[in-house]
Amino acid sequence: MNCREAFKEISKYLDGDLKAELKQILDTHLGKCPHCKIVFDTTQKTIALYCDGKLFTLPADVRDRLHQALKRKCAERSSM
Amino acid sequence: MNESFRAEIAPCAVAGSSTMGYTFMPALEVGLGMTAPLLLQANRMSLSPQKLSEKPESLLVTEAKSGNYEAFEELVSRYEKKIYRLALRLTGNNEDAEDVLQETFLKAYEHLPDFRQDSLFYTWLVRIAVNEGLMRLRKLRSDKSEPLEDKVSDDGQVTPREFRDWKPNPEETMQQKEMEDLLLKAAQALPPSLRAVFLLRDMEELSTEETANLLGLTTGAVKARLFRARMQLREELSQALKQE
DSSP states (O other): OOHHHHHHHHHHHHTTOSOHHHHHHHHHHHHHOHHHHHHHHHHHHHHHHHHOGGGOOOOHHHHHHHHHHHHHHHHHHHHO | OOHHHHHHHOTTGGGTOSOSOOOSOOHHHHHHTOOHHHHHHHHHHTOOOSOGGGSOHHHHHHHHHTTOHHHHHHHHHHHHHHHHHHHHHHHOSHHHHHHHHHHHHHHHHHHGGGOOSSSOHHHHHHHHHHHHHHHHHHHHHHHTTOOTTTTOOTTOOOOOOOOOOBOSOHHHHSOHHHHHHHHHHHHHTSOHHHHHHHIIIIISOOOHHHHHHHHTOOHHHHHHHHHHHHHHHHHHHHHHHBOO
16 A cells, blocks of 8 residues: 555544455554654544534623523514 | 422423413422322423433423423533534634524524434534525625535545644643634635535534435545545644644
8 A cells, every 4th residue: 555545545444434454454554654644643633623622612692692592582482 | 499390380481471381280289289199290291300401312302392491491501512613613703603503593492393303402403503504605605606616526636745743732732712713714724515524524423424414415425525624624734733
């Protein structure tokens, strides 16, 4: 497996979509190619950063306006 | 009266309405005139002493569907932050994200009786939010005469250019605001049709099939776009996070 072939399989590898034989070939390539290993690791980190909910806060004013809008909707419905 | 009990008999306290179409007993009757078996039945039906925040989602959805506003509000509280994060990263600006957030929960409230519970409640919310977000992006683009599906081919080549490793633990060493701005900016560099696939598959962890259904794509197109999105985002983030 060369680097170009390895790149194409990284996404499938992360999704668990690679057959065992191909996974083993990719693992071997990643073990000896530092560039591909960095691409693999940083792709994983990219996904992890977007998933990490700790990094994100809902502004209090946005939350307040949401709940006010919902209460207005609830009040409208019950007065119908 | 404890809070969960109040929630059952006054589902829409803000409206001050007593005509909510409920079938169970109001508090005084439970206390004064009900026989033990009836009381047990009522407890099983809806008068659970369990706090709203401890109730499983499916029970909250059932209660919200039958008109319990506080159960719905608890569902909102559980998911509002995640829906706002999705909306912000999809639309790229605070105003549209807030509109999407409000529309998502207002529509969920309105259409709750139609929710058949054949998916998770959160997945249903994500579906509404993504449709709202994409609708706004389409409108924005049509105002500028730009198509939403621009420059996306599912068989395009993606070749990594950045091979330097990242600084260790950037999420701990960078300011939270700085990191969030970086993630937002990188996502906006993607065409919307790649961005939506990435956010649904990798951030919201929907399956390939769910994402394909929601976006009207084949599963093959979802996989191809996810690959391109991941590679492009990695390149964008690498510019900011690489080791010197």
